[in-house]
Ligand SMILES: NC(=O)C1=CN([C@@H]2O[C@H](COP(=O)(O)OP(=O)(O)OC[C@H]3O[C@@H](n4cnc5c(N)ncnc54)[C@H](OP(=O)(O)O)[C@@H]3O)[C@@H](O)[C@H]2O)C=CC1
C-alpha cells in the first residue's frame with residue numbers, strides 16, 4: 463500500500479498499521495520536505511520518499527493523507543501511475559467522492575475514510591463511504607487494524623468528521639481544562655496528567671462496557687447533593703452540553719464548506 467503525505471494523521475495511521483503487524487516492506491509512503499521523508503524512513507523502517515507517482519506504482523491501496531486543499535493536486539500526480547485495480551482512499555475532510563472520481567482513471571475505485579489520531583493507539587473510529595455497490599471488505603480490514611470501522615452514507619460524512627475526526631479534540635480540550643484545574647489546585651503536573659488521562663480512559667471504557675445511555679451512567683456517578691452534582695450545576699449553568707452540540711454542528715458545517 464501507499465500513504466501519500468504523511469503528516470499528523472498519516473503518521474498515526476502508519477504507526478497503527480505497523481503496530482498491527484503489517485510488514486514494513488508492504489508500505490511505501492511520501493512526505494515533504496525530503497528531510498522529513500528521511501526521518502520517517504529512519505524511524506519506521508519503511509520506504510518514504512517525495513515522489514508521489516513512484517510511491518503508488520505498485521500499490522493495491524493508496525491512502526491520501528494530505529490536507530483537503532492538496533488532494534486534487536495529488537490525484538493529478540498519481541493518476542497516470544496507478545495500478546488498474548488500485549483503490550484510492552482519501553482521509554481528507556470535506557472532499558466528496560465525486561471530486562475524487564473526477565481526477566481518477568475510469569474504473570479506479572475512490573473511497574473516503576474519516577478516521578482519527580487514535581489510530582496511533584489502534585483505537586480509531588473510522589467511517590468509510592464509497593459509491594453504492596463497492597465491495598469495501600479490503601478497506602474495512604485495513605482500518606480494523608487501527609480501530610473500529612463503520613460504513614455510512616456519504617451524506618453523513620461531515621457529521622462523522624465532526625464527532626469522529628474532530629472528536630478527540632473535544633476530550634483533549636476537557637483533559638487540558640481538568641489538568642489545569644488540578645495544577646491550579648496544587649497538584650504536581652505529572653500526577654495531574656496521570657489522574658486525568660486514566661480517569662477519561664476509564665470513563666470511556668466504562669461507557670463501552672455498558673449498554674446504558676451516557677446520561678444514565680452520568681446519573682449513577684452523581685450522588686444528590688454531592689461533589690459531582692456541584693460540578694454538573696456549573697457545567698449546566700454554562701450550557702456546556704448545548705455548546706458541545708453547537709461545536710459538532712460548526713465542525714460539520716466547516717467540513718461541508720471545504721468541499722467548495
Ligand atoms: N489531524 C487529524 O486529527 C485529522 C485529520 N484528518 C484529515 O487528514 C488530512 C491530514 O491532516 P493532518 O495530518 O492534520 O495534516 P498535516 O498537515 O499534518 O499532514 C499533511 C502532510 O501532507 C504533506 N503534503 C502536502 N502536500 C503534499 C504533496 N503534494 N505530496 C506529499 N505530501 C504533501 C504536508 O506537508 P507540508 O506540511 O509541507 O504541507 C503534511 O506533512 C486532512 O485532509 C484532514 O482533513 C481527518 C481526521 C483527523
Ligand SMILES: O=C(O)[C@@H]1CCC=N1
Pocket residue numbers: 555623627628629
Ligand atoms: O480539523 C481538521 O482539519 C481535521 C479534520 C477532522 C479532524 N481534524
